[in-house]
Amino acid sequence: MPSIDLSRYEKKKAAKPSNKEGEGGLIALFNKDISFGGKELNDKKKEAFYLELSSLLLAGINLKSSLELITSDQEKAADQVLFKTIQDSIIKGGALSDALQGTNKFSLYEVYSLQIGEETGKLTEVLQDLARFYQNKIKQRRKIVSAVTYPCVVMSTSLGAVFFMLKFVVPMFGDVFKRFGGHLPWITEKIIAISQVLENNFWRVFILILLLSAFIFSARNTERFRQLSSRLILKIPVVGNLVQKIYLARFCNSMRLLINARIPLLRAISLSKQMIGYYPVESTLQKVEEDIMQGKSLHQSLQQFSIYPSKLIQLIKVGEETNQLDYFFARVSEQxxxxxEYRTSTLSSMMEPLIIIFLGLIVGVILISMYLPLFQMSNSFQ
Structure with missing residues (x-):
């Protein structure tokens, strides 16, 4: 295997700052395919590019001709310009990794993986690994989105119906009851009081929500906000454990990809830290780098952090002892x-009837509270 000059990579890292895929919290959990004005190419296009390029190279077509075919196949003008830029760089004698880095549309871990693939003669294998990585990432995200879509739609529709009743229907009944006078049932008085609070403070609450949303949007990239939000989410029952496993799977998958590309362990950890973009994992990897430089093994450094389960630590330990870290990272990631996927589908199946029952009870209480005075009045007339 040819020797690899890591000092070259350090210089390139300084010249091209990393671009994180996303921040912690629920926004990062879905990690959308479409990036509105985002710097990097979205995951779906990356997967298609790596898959098609690896297939063409395996078919015996040279890199220049493969890029010509990929460029001509692009439907959007912006994508054609991007891949034409990559193609022109290759024609001038540049490496594929350098061409991708020059566009600022690909992350450092992709660039380094391709550099190693070019130097070791395993470019096609690295391209296939990158394609599988994004394929699994997109597949996982789609399953999560499909699992939570129906409960979210039901919840939004039902809350909209409750809001409509409290804002418009209940005040109408309240005016009617005031005209008749008399004592209203306790539950009716409470529902009317809630409706009046909503009506009197609607715009205040709306403006408060807008200000809170603006604050979260502006502060979402600060270290303090990311630390607090991730800590809060991890404490939520069921959801916290689910989020933890999503990012641990992504961490293991990225480590598998980088180690399989023969990137040194320290460099793989550094690139994974930039790639994950999830504070509880990202913050620990800085300490892990320092520990490894001082002679500690990877599993010894990871076991001091609670975010990493003991089972993961034990498997990494076995991988280090047998020199098969990429294999064990792959197994853990798949697991x-x-x-x-199982928990999201189960959670979705459990949430659907619970949401319907819960919101049905709320609507039922509102309706009963509105009709109770009518029943009382009808009994008094008899």
């Missing part, structure tokens, strides 16, 4: 992905 976590399967567990996440």
């Amino acid at each position: 976590y992905i399967e567990e996440v």
